Structure formats: C-alpha cells, structure tokens
Amino acid sequence: RNLVICIDGTSNQFGIKNTNVVELYSRLIKDENQLTFYNSGIGTYAKPSWRSWSYFKQVIANKLDLAFALRFENIMLSAYAWLVDNYQEGDRIFMFGFSRGAYQVCALAAMLDTVGLLHKGNDGQIPFAYELYAASEPVPESEAKQSLPPPVADGVEDVNGAPESPTAAQGTRTESSLARREQKSLPEVEAQSSGPNEMQKRFKATFSRDVKPHFVGAWDTVSSVGFIRDKTLPGTTDGMGHVCLFRHALAMHEYRVKFLPEYVNGGHGPSA
Incomplete structure (x- = not known):
C-alpha cells in the first residue's frame, strides 16, 4: 500500500x-x-x-x-x-x-x-x-576516527590475539597502551550510553x-x-x-x- x-x-x-x-x-x-x-x-x-x-x-x-x-x-x-x-x-x-x-x-x-x-x-x-x-x-569527525581500531605493529599482540611481541620494549609499550585504554573505557562507555544519540538507538530498538x-x-x-x-x-x-x-x-x-x-x-x- x-x-x-x-x-x-x-x-x-x-x-x-x-x-x-x-x-x-x-x-x-x-x-x-x-x-x-x-x-x-x-x-x-x-x-x-x-x-x-x-x-x-x-x-x-x-x-x-x-x-x-x-x-x-x-x-x-x-x-x-x-x-x-x-x-x-x-x-x-x-x-x-x-x-x-x-x-x-x-x-x-x-x-x-x-x-x-x-x-x-x-x-x-x-x-x-x-x-x-x-x-x-552530530557525531564529531574526531570521534568517528577514534572508533577505528589502532594500527598494530608487526609482532605486537593486540586485543584480538595477534602474534606475541618479539621484544620486551614492544611488549611494555603494548601493555601500557592497553592499560590506558582500559582506564578510559568505563567513563567513555557511561558517557556514550547516556548521550542522546545512544538513547535514540536504544529507544528505537525497544519501541x-x-x-x-x-x-x-x-x-x-x-x-x-x-x-x-x-x-x-x-x-x-x-x-x-x-x-x-x-x-x-x-x-x-x-x-x-x-x-x-x-x-x-x-x-x-x-x-x-
């Protein structure tokens, strides 16, 4: 119709x-x-x-x-x-x-x-x-870029299980990077889940x-x-x-x- x-x-x-x-x-x-x-x-x-x-x-x-x-x-x-x-x-x-x-x-x-x-x-x-x-x-352009996964160097382990780091220095950098990301993840997720755009998605899926x-x-x-x-x-x-x-x-x-x-x-x- x-x-x-x-x-x-x-x-x-x-x-x-x-x-x-x-x-x-x-x-x-x-x-x-x-x-x-x-x-x-x-x-x-x-x-x-x-x-x-x-x-x-x-x-x-x-x-x-x-x-x-x-x-x-x-x-x-x-x-x-x-x-x-x-x-x-x-x-x-x-x-x-x-x-x-x-x-x-x-x-x-x-x-x-x-x-x-x-x-x-x-x-x-x-x-x-x-x-x-x-x-x-509006979704800021910088936020859209941040949502992309970071590049992973050869031999460096990422969160999805890529090969292990060949050197201790690379491993240290990777661990510190992951730690920084984990520290930021909780408040970022809370902010995103309470923002209007996220609320719209949840409302749309529900009703x-x-x-x-x-x-x-x-x-x-x-x-x-x-x-x-x-x-x-x-x-x-x-x-x-x-x-x-x-x-x-x-x-x-x-x-x-x-x-x-x-x-x-x-x-x-x-x-x-």
Whole structure:
C-alpha cells in the first residue's frame, strides 16, 4: 500500500485559490491500497462567530501562531501518529509539503530515521520520541576516527590475539597502551550510553519499527519558526540519505527575508 502525507504551508488551507499541496491531494486516489492524510498549515483554524469570545481568542492565537509557529510540533506529530496507526510491513511512505509544511515533512522523515516508527498502541510515547529526535547531536569527525581500531605493529599482540611481541620494549609499550585504554573505557562507555544519540538507538530498538520514507516532495521549504531562524532540526539540511527519493522545487523570485529557502545539501538515499 501507499501512505501519503500532505502538509500545507503557513495560513494555507482549502479555499478558492489552493496550493500545490491541496491540488495534489485532490488528485490522489483514495482507497484501501492508498491511504491519505492532509493537514492545513500553521495559523489555520475554523472560525467561530465574530460575536463570541472564542472568535477573539482565536484571532489572538492565530496571530501568535503565524509569528511563532506554535503548532509546528502538533501538526508534524499528528502526521506521525497517523503513520503509527496505519503503517503495515511493506507499505511505502510518501510525504509532500509546502513552505513550513515542507520543512515539517523533512523533519518527520528525519524523525523516522532517528527514533523509528512506534509500534501501534504506543501513542503516549510520541512526545518523548520527538524530544529524543530533537536532541540529536552530530557525531564529531574526531570521534568517528577514534572508533577505528589502532594500527598494530608487526609482532605486537593486540586485543584480538595477534602474534606475541618479539621484544620486551614492544611488549611494555603494548601493555601500557592497553592499560590506558582500559582506564578510559568505563567513563567513555557511561558517557556514550547516556548521550542522546545512544538513547535514540536504544529507544528505537525497544519501541519502534525501522522504516524508510519512499519519497519526500517539498515546495519552497522554509525553516523559520516565527522570528527566529538560526537553529534547524536534526537531519533536515544535511542531505536526505534516509529517504529513497527526495525532490525540492524552489520559487525563482522569492525575496522575502522570513521565507528564505532551506536547502538540502548532498546525500544519497537507500535503494528504492
């Protein structure tokens, strides 16, 4: 089956003039072989009567939402919850979004890669899964190099049982080197096991299914959440290596500062 997620942009919802997301959704086949999900953009609400107090509260909430994207996580996690309820082994996941909605589907794809897709019935773990994903830390290049096994000189015994040292001097150096490594191993292991990246792996293995989005399509991705545009969510700009196919369409004449595009750089996804 195909599972198709569509998330619209800021203040965008069904109307007289519709975005590409609505136009795409209107043309999707909706049956037992293709399930669909649509969420209108940040800052969209059903309007009550202007005479009611609810109307004025909603106007204020709408302005705050437009400025600070207060519903950013809610919209994204509602799509994640829909996947939790509907995904079956072998299903293909398609995601489409416009503007902030495009950024939300990119973040959703990265979240699936980081913490996986929860098994059905674990909806209560969704907020915690998002917190784990958002706390991701990049792996330093130096740490990656340290994880490689050290070179072993000819005749020097290593931890895997290579030939014995031919000289006492070499043996002394090897023993002292092993001692230093043993002394560091315990605190290093404790630090790694309590770090966010290690916690994500353990959480994913315990609660989640390992799924890969088949296709992510984005129109004019922007990450600006309100007036702040300095921090991006993990896995949204450094390539879509966790997605089989990724496509990004950008407007040629968008000059508004708050809607500068969020590019995705590099990356090669898994085979489709």
